[in-house]
Amino acid sequence: NTSQEEVLKQIRDLKKQVDAIILAHNYQLPQVQKVADFVGDSFELCKTAREVDSSVIIFCGVHFMAEGAKVLAPEKQVIIPDNNAGCPLADMASPEQVREIKKEFPETPVVAYVNTSAEVKAESHICCTSSNAVDVVNSLDSDSVIFLPDQNLADYVSKYTDKQVIPWNGYCISHVRVSTEEIEETRKYYPEAPILVHPECPHEIKETADYIMGTGGMVKFARETEHSTMIIGTEEGLVHRLKRENPAKNFYLLSPSFFCSNMKKITPQEVLHSLKNLAPEIEVAEETRVKAYQALNNMLRATQ
Ligand code: 13P
Structure with missing residues (x-):
């Protein structure tokens, strides 16, 4: 029954002891945003994960975001306070499916929205976020692109590019219910x-x-x-x-x-717990990580 103030104080103290930084996505609970050192969108979080020099990143967001941080900063320990915070949209593209579509369009680059697993990123040429999707697509030297997994972001991109955008059939359940x-x-x-x-x-x-x-x-x-x-x-x-x-x-x-119920899974208590235990830790197989890194790094280079 530790009070909120006590939890915040313990988080601040432990953070220093273990040399951790807390990153949070803009969708996190207000009390989680309050304990974070940095709150941002998907792109800002990617860049920050790579730039910070703390040895531990406590990543308050959904799983693909924390995984992206690990891909970009393998020397750091990346901890996600709740391992069940997933992303149904990211689950709508599997690496096997990406390999299949690449067989169908062997010359066409695959643009993977960051809302994908590291394994899917590893099968892709370049990543993008909502803030840079148009620039990323237009940066490619190709008349067409395969854009996955979000069909609505693909539809938006197709309005601002002359390229043919081959969409996927994924969508975000929290963004499509509005009328x-x-x-x-x-x-x-x-x-x-x-x-x-x-x-x-x-x-x-x-x-x-x-x-x-x-x-x-x-x-x-x-x-x-x-x-x-x-x-x-x-x-x-x-x-x-x-x-x-x-x-x-x-x-x-x-x-x-x-x-988005997944974005609400992490609480300050869980942040404290993860700081105490340095778990659950994000792990990405090195072979996958190196390939996924290429796709993320291509995005960072294309949008500098
Ligand atoms: P942003 O890149 O706009 O922060 O979007 C993140 C996201 O996952 C939207 O569902």
Whole structure:
């Protein structure tokens, strides 16, 4: 029955003792974001994992994110406080399936969204995140690309490239439940407020919204805009960060369906537990890691 304050204090002390840094994704619980040293989008987390010099990374996010950190920073111990925090979208592409499609299109590069396992990244030419998917695709010297696993991000990319985008059939269960009726209703209540949606949302949602951007883009937009009220169309955890950073502005979630239970699995108590035990630790077979590293590194190089 340790109090919240006591948990926070123990986390701060232990972090120093074991030379750890706590990274958290924008969708994490507010109390987890509070204990983190760095909170960011998928791309910022990749870069930060590689740049920090602590020997331990406590990664508060879903499994593929922590795995990506391990791929980029193999010399560090990467710990995920809850090993069950998965990503259904990442599970929609297996390495066997990628090998099959490569046989069908042997000349076509595979662009893997970071929401994939290390094994799938290892079968891919280059990775991307929502913030750089268009630039990554356009950086490739090929008339077509295989884009996986998110069909809605593929649809978004195809609007901004002349290349043929061969999509996969994956989707994020937390971003596809929103309806155009919810957009219409929200507009009635807040006619002046821009509606920002994540590119993982379905086509008709993106067509009806005002802006399409990843979570990092939304953080920047909220900071810089003159608007005092915004409607947020992505996982609800981001709204906590936006409110914290912009206390004079109002943020409303476009739909209660923007909720990812996997992103809510990690708690401060679990962070403390993982700091005490330095477990569960992320392991990636070296052969897979080296290939997955190439794909992630190609992304970092293409978007410098
Ligand atoms: P961002 O790259 O926008 O943070 O998105 C992460 C994600 O997994 C969306 O579902």
